[in-house]
Amino acid sequence: MKTLIVHAHPEPQSLNSALKDLAVTTLEKAGHEVRVSDLYAMKWKAVVDAADYGSAASKPLKVARDSGVAFDAGTLTPDVRAEQEKLLWAETIIFQFPMWWYTMPAILKGWVDRVFTYHFAYGVGEHSDIKYGERFGEGTLAGRRALLSVTVGGPESHYSARGINGPIDDLLFPIHHGILYFPGIEVLPPFVLYGVDRMIRADYPDLAKAWERRLLTLESTEPIPFRRQNFGDYAIPSLQLKEGLEPTGRTGFGLHVRS
């Protein structure tokens, strides 16, 4: 199994970095190939701007269009091309990050904003009466699987079905479904560590064991059964879920998960 780990924490001695290091050693020991994009160590440029598109940058700048022109011409910056190449190489992608303000740190969002260009991650495939592009279950990155490994400061109850922050599955849905499933990646249930603000060193061995177990069962873990876009569940082009497909009373993001 070829695994890319995208890691987003500024401190090499942090829990996040320990989990990243443990993933590398655990997977390599099990015979897998591993590559790491350690965004802070790479001094990853987090911000989309005209410099990303070189001579493909129009005036005025059109972010989506220009990113596609540069992608097609092979003139995206080397850092972005390297990440796209890693994604095409990988069979599994692990994202290791702390939840900051209910989503990923800016440096990781900037990795998405810059690497997931037009014609690579979106604007792929034909639009017709029965197909609205290759998205949500199809796309450039189809055949790959991803896993979020996330640390959360607060306790689990705050992220439960009735917890004040909202359910963790809903908080992660825009990443799982909107960022990863959109270009075709299957998404495994996340590995979430809660209460890390109050964690002490003695807590580490147990959670390291839990992480190792997840890593060593990646290949047998079933992905979240998101609904595919172009296979009958959605009206085209409104992309609204057809009536009657969901269990009674289900609403919101949960509609897009098969029962």
Add this chain to the structure above:
Amino acid sequence: MKTLIVHAHPEPQSLNSALKDLAVTTLEKAGHEVRVSDLYAMKWKAVVDAADYGSAASKPLKVARDSGVAFDAGTLTPDVRAEQEKLLWAETIIFQFPMWWYTMPAILKGWVDRVFTYHFAYGVGEHSDIKYGERFGEGTLAGRRALLSVTVGGPESHYSARGINGPIDDLLFPIHHGILYFPGIEVLPPFVLYGVDRMIRADYPDLAKAWERRLLTLESTEPIPFRRQNFGDYAIPSLQLKEGLEPTGRTGFGLHVRS
């Protein structure tokens, strides 16, 4: 009314920048004071790192704790202190940005990550049997109101109750509730423009009129009625919504909005 506009688009000739400019002129013409944080023009540093905390940065770095130490000592970097001062000055805060991958661009997330420090935006107030910090309806920024003005590439149906992307209110909930309401800001219903990828110049006058109408009625617009944390709706410290408060069948993020 003192209004801060936080603007996140790289192109001064973009629709987003036009909406930002229109907000400035409309509000100033109506007699309001306006300040603008144009993050791209300011070359805003998007990434949290040890340099943010100066001599308060511990080794190893502890992002939350160190940011609070630096805040208390007044030694955060000048760019961050300036933004905190603008937030304290403002009565209304408008965020102008394009939806990129279902949330804000990295540069704006980096503004949140760096400006919303411990002891300023979180870790405020006492924890007791009846209070779990000043959060969600209380906090440093209480008494202020915010409005997201967001451009979206796709059509509105894709963001409707049954739309494939998920309902827009749920996609924006982590920003509305998790980022803004958390430190005490009341949140107005968002101004969302859909289908901007296919928009033409002739569409602009009508949407400019709609934006002006929203701007000139900010003071009379009712905020989204999020539930306050410390006033009886939630069990403390689990912060789970008590049973029976919501309309039958409501689940997910919607639980945290009063009927």
